[in-house]
Amino acid sequence: MNKTILAAAALAVAAPLLLVPTLVRGADAASHSPRGQLVYQIVRKWGSHVQEAYRADIGDWARQMGPIFAKSPMDALQRAADARDFDAMNDALLGRAGARATAAGQITPSAIGNLTADLTFVPIAPCRILDTRLAGGVIPANGTRDFDVAAVTDYSFQGGSAGNCNGVGTAGAIGAAMINFTVITPSMAGYITAFPYQGARPLAASANYAGGDIVNNLAVVALDTSAAASDMSVYSYAQTHLVGDIVGYFIAPTPTALQCTTVSNVSTMNGSASFTGTSPSCPAGYTKTGGYCQAAGTAGRVVASYPNGTLHQCVFANESPTAMQVTVYAECCRLPGR
Structure with missing residues (x-):
């Protein structure tokens, strides 16, 4: 493209953006306001590309871009003037400059979650998964009993429902379960603590009780997700029977297509x-x-x-x-x- 024509087109769009009363002299942008100078640089730098790639008249393109030039922040105009490719120039003017990574022009996505820690809660109708009165007998004082929660088709072996508890047993690896624990006639005051199987018992109580109580409490319990035979352990300070009814579970989110x-x-x-x-x-x-x-x-x-x-x-x-x-x-x- 003829450089004189390109310079004239650049000045044609830069001239209305003057912030000081001055005359445009030839193809010199020095007398323009800072905004006008940047617009002049952008149009002069990319005008020939617009004409060749889009078959557009440079003057028409410059005038149609005028509102964008007028509203763009000064730092955006500077990035556009310094851009090394046409897409980067457009991104700067249209507020997309941050979308490109600094290396190799690749897009850097934002994190949308953690598959290990950000679990999805699935509520279910309450279902019994354990009852020591029907299987296993009392948990002894200062004793621990292990239970299975996931990958179970029939919970009756540990005193629970003779089914998979509304899909709990077939849901796959469960990260945590919401269980309503009921302590039945403990021998003395104390507490129970539910925790992941094979994990360290935390210094915390899942339910507190007095001697002879029948008391319940809802707790969220992290589960062991390995291939071990059990998922959860329950410690009791005093000898007691224990019932557990699951009301929901937390499972890893499933990636889905847009x-x-x-x-x-x-x-x-x-x-x-x-x-x-x-x-x-x-x-x-x-x-x-x-x-x-x-x-x-x-x-x-x-x-x-x-x-x-x-x-x-x-x-x-x-x-x-x-x-x-x-x-x-x-x-x-x-x-x-x-």
Whole structure:
């Protein structure tokens, strides 16, 4: 592209952004305000690319980008002026500069959770998983009894339900369980402590009791997730019977694919005219992840394509005297969860 024409186009868009009353002298940007100087640099640096890659008139592109140049923060304009590639320049102007990693241009995703620590709670109808009155006998004073919670098809071997307790036994590796413990006629005052099988017994109580009590308490108990035969141990200070009813469990979240959909707006662009179109909003619960533009005729050009808040916006130019349809798309996605 002719450098004189490019310089004139750069000055044409920079001139309205002057913050001091001065005259533009030739192709010199020195007399511009700081904003005008940065805009001049951006247009001069990338004008030839826009013309060659998008078949766009540099003057039209510069004028259509004027509102973005005018509203962009100064640090964004500086990043755009210093950008080494066109995508980085656009990212800076459109507020996406932080989305790119500093190395190899790769996107760095934000962490969305920890598969070990961030568990999903699954509530169930209460179901008995243990009853020492029916199996095993009393837990002796200062004694510990081991129980199974996960991977069980029939809990009757430890005094519980003759089934899998509403899917608990077939849910896979369970990280923790919510259990209502009932202590029945202990020999003296004391407490029970439930903890992971083979783990260190914590200095804490899952339920406190007096001698001869029938008392219950709801507790969340971390479970052993290894291939061991048991998942949970219960210590009792005094001799007692114990009943346990599970009401829910915590399990690792299951990775799921994004659910995505595309929404669009179709408009008519007059012949030999430009047109700015906007996508519709994403459906409730979805987030806009991208967008694109399409003109029905070969004479229709996409001059600019950029996000506008929760919408996507496109600037078209019609090089034909005949009207044509243009479409603005927004790509919308959501995480469906477990």
